[in-house]
Amino acid sequence: MSEEPLRKTRRKNHRKAPETPEVKQAKAALLAEKAALEQRLHETTQNLAAADAKIKEGIVDLKRADALLHAVEQEFRTVVENTPDQIIRYDRELRRIFVNPAAKASFQATLGHVAGFLRNDGKLLATPEEIEMIQGAIRSVLESGKPREFELTWPNVSGRRAFSVRMEPEFDLTGAVTSVLGVARDITDLKAAEEALRQSQAELARVARVNLVGALAASLAHELNQPLTGVISNAEAALRWLEAGPPNIGEASQSLQRIVRDGHRAGDVVTRTRSFLKKGEPAKAGFKVEELIRETFTLVQDETRRRHVDVQARIAPDLPVVLGDRVQVQQVLLNLLMNSFDAVSEIAGGTRQVIVRVKMKSTKILQLSIEDSGPGIGPELPERLFEAFYSTKSHGLGMGLSISRSIVEAHGGRIWAEPAKRGAKFNFTLPIDGRSRP
Amino acid sequence: MxxxxxxxxxxxxxxxxxxxxxxxxxxxxxxxxxxxxxxxxxxxxxxxxxxxxxxxxxxxxxxxxxxxxxxxxxxxxxxxxxxxxxxxxxxxxxxxxxxxxxxxxxxxxxxxxxxxxxxxxxxxxxxxxxxxxxxxxxxxxxARARYLSLTPREREVMALVVRGMLNKQIAGQLGTAEITVKIQRGRIMKKMGVASVPDLVRIAEKVG
Missing domain, CATH: 3.40.50.2300 (Response regulator)
Incomplete structure (x- = not known):
């Protein structure tokens, strides 16, 4: 409404009957009151509209939340229904109150029955002892409120299988255990695979050892040939000294003495080879590392000579006896030495040097290091070096360091590689023999 | 020797x-x-x-x-x-x-x-x-040591003797008397330590 007609009216009224100041005042007050009321009505309307919008928004949110909840629930349901793990929930009376499809299929487990009984007919497939065991486990979780994990064999539709079982307590708002959720995972195949892996690893280790022996066979043949040449030459010489006129007894007897000595030397080579080839189980005993190193040096002597490698040992004095399988530790030493020879042979010219160091790492641990003057190890390699079938050598099988690591770890030691001054440095530790100290 | x-x-x-x-x-x-x-x-x-x-x-x-x-x-x-x-x-x-x-x-x-x-x-x-x-x-x-003890003229004569020439032919070639060649040949045989021409030929081969 425009103010113009109102003003006209007022003027008219004014003309008809002149107003008193009191009336004027009252009218003005009324008008002000009306405006205020209109203003409040307007505000209230606006507030209502805002509230309505908020409610609508809330409804949308709720719907969205409901959908989300549904999706999440669906997601969990899909997981629970499709997981190969067998999931069963037990109430305080050990009755099954939830069984997922995997459990139904595997155990023919049905709702409502007591734990351990497989079918509707209540027929027992597990032994009474086994049923007692599983029920005991559920009871203990119900009582203690603490989860339990164990492995067991249990009959299912495909026969007796191995399971890894986890039992989880479930609580109500007061903190009381209301039920137990059992998750069983069939680990029969996993166990079989683990066993197969272990066997093939053992077999591979043996093959690799045979391989290593093959590489050393040439060296051993040479080692036998040397004393044999000595024996034959001395024997023929002795015959000639005796057949001379007059016979030279002194020379003949010296030749015979040398035959005895060289014969023993050949025998030692045979003994050493035999102990090296022996497939026997690890037999831990105390032994002196310095002696082992000296012996191993003799074993690779031919190799070092052929490849012009200068091998040195720097052994700390008065070392204690270490505890381990001597033959296996020697294999580690041989592996690392052969590797270092390969490494230094990669470098044309310069000195080919390998240094073996032995020192105490702590009061109970001895550390052996094999340092070479080869090209060194790449920055990305140290981690992978000890993995099976990982090799940086063109003809490498990738077993040497992997086997070495399993041997060292079986001895409670550690093996690692690090860059050296010029090339690479391989270290491993061995426990000292706590039973006897020299 | x-x-x-x-x-x-x-x-x-x-x-x-x-x-x-x-x-x-x-x-x-x-x-x-x-x-x-x-x-x-x-x-x-x-x-x-x-x-x-x-x-x-x-x-x-x-x-x-x-x-x-x-x-x-x-x-x-x-x-x-x-x-x-x-x-x-x-x-x-x-x-x-x-x-x-x-x-x-x-x-x-x-x-x-x-x-x-x-x-x-x-x-x-x-x-x-x-x-x-x-x-x-x-x-x-x-042989080399002995050869070095010869005079230049004796070496000339020796080369011709070794080729199988007679004293007369050598004298003709060198423009000297036959008797001179005969004396020179005697000295050569003595210095080279040989008794016959075939020996001289053999030792000349060693000198090269």
């Missing part, structure tokens, strides 16, 4: 890094009446004291040696003019190795362990070869 080295002065050098092999070979070779010197490396062998008078010798050499290998030592020795003939011994000789050794002039290539007879036969053969080589070298040196 008179100072022939005696057979019993012959010496066998054995180079092998294994003491058992060195001792065995040493005893065996000594039992055959030969002198032996042993060395554990090629370096040690090359640093041995040398006799003033050349003695027939041979070298029994292991292929696998620390540092310089036997084959490397052989090619190094071949660079120098005079070296004793080489008999190789090895623990595991392969064909390329033996081919290389024989091409390098080795007398024999024996695989350890070997028959004593084979080694001794090779040693005797090698020493005999070396003895002849020493004599050849000795004769050559002797």
């Amino acid at each position: 008179t100072s022939f080295p005696k057979a019993d002065g012959a010496i066998v050098f054995v180079v092998d890094d294994d003491p058992a092999v060195r001792e065995g070979l040493s005893s065996l070779i000594r039992s055959a009446g030969l002198k032996v010197e042993t060395f554990s490396s090629g370096r040690e062998f090359q640093e041995r004291p040398r006799p003033k008078v050349p003695v027939p010798a041979c070298l029994v050499l292991d292929i696998r040696l620390p540092g310089q290998s036997g084959l490397e030592l052989q090619s190094e020795l071949t660079q120098t003019e005079e070296h004793p003939p080489i008999i190789f011994v090895t623990g595991h000789g392969d064909i390329p190795m033996s081919v290389r050794a024989m091409k390098g002039g080795a007398i024999d290539f024996l695989t350890k362990p070997f028959q004593a007879e084979d080694l001794l036969a090779a040693v005797h053969q090698a020493i005999e070869l070396d003895r002849r080589a020493i004599i050849r070298r000795h004769e050559g040196a002797d």
Whole structure:
């Protein structure tokens, strides 16, 4: 409404009957009151509209939340229904109150029955002892409120299988255990695979050892040939000294003495080879590392000579006896030495040097290091070096360091590689023999 | 020409890094009446004291040696003019190795362990070869020394005598009297230490 007609009216009224100041005042007050009321009505309307919008928004949110909840629930349901793990929930009376499809299929487990009984007919497939065991486990979780994990064999539709079982307590708002959720995972195949892996690893280790022996066979043949040449030459010489006129007894007897000595030397080579080839189980005993190193040096002597490698040992004095399988530790030493020879042979010219160091790492641990003057190890390699079938050598099988690591770890030691001054440095530790100290 | 080295002065050098092999070979070779010197490396062998008078010798050499290998030592020795003939011994000789050794002039290539007879036969053969080589070298040196004692004119005459010319022809060619050539020829024969023209021809070949 425009103010113009109102003003006209007022003027008219004014003309008809002149107003008193009191009336004027009252009218003005009324008008002000009306405006205020209109203003409040307007505000209230606006507030209502805002509230309505908020409610609508809330409804949308709720719907969205409901959908989300549904999706999440669906997601969990899909997981629970499709997981190969067998999931069963037990109430305080050990009755099954939830069984997922995997459990139904595997155990023919049905709702409502007591734990351990497989079918509707209540027929027992597990032994009474086994049923007692599983029920005991559920009871203990119900009582203690603490989860339990164990492995067991249990009959299912495909026969007796191995399971890894986890039992989880479930609580109500007061903190009381209301039920137990059992998750069983069939680990029969996993166990079989683990066993197969272990066997093939053992077999591979043996093959690799045979391989290593093959590489050393040439060296051993040479080692036998040397004393044999000595024996034959001395024997023929002795015959000639005796057949001379007059016979030279002194020379003949010296030749015979040398035959005895060289014969023993050949025998030692045979003994050493035999102990090296022996497939026997690890037999831990105390032994002196310095002696082992000296012996191993003799074993690779031919190799070092052929490849012009200068091998040195720097052994700390008065070392204690270490505890381990001597033959296996020697294999580690041989592996690392052969590797270092390969490494230094990669470098044309310069000195080919390998240094073996032995020192105490702590009061109970001895550390052996094999340092070479080869090209060194790449920055990305140290981690992978000890993995099976990982090799940086063109003809490498990738077993040497992997086997070495399993041997060292079986001895409670550690093996690692690090860059050296010029090339690479391989270290491993061995426990000292706590039973006897020299 | 008179100072022939005696057979019993012959010496066998054995180079092998294994003491058992060195001792065995040493005893065996000594039992055959030969002198032996042993060395554990090629370096040690090359640093041995040398006799003033050349003695027939041979070298029994292991292929696998620390540092310089036997084959490397052989090619190094071949660079120098005079070296004793080489008999190789090895623990595991392969064909390329033996081919290389024989091409390098080795007398024999024996695989350890070997028959004593084979080694001794090779040693005797090698020493005999070396003895002849020493004599050849000795004769050559002797002939050269004698030739240098001739006057330039005598050398001219000698060249013509060796070609089979008669005194008369030589005198004609050089424009001198026949009697002069006859005197010069007598001096040449005396200085060169020969009694006949064929001997002179033979020694002239050594002078070269």
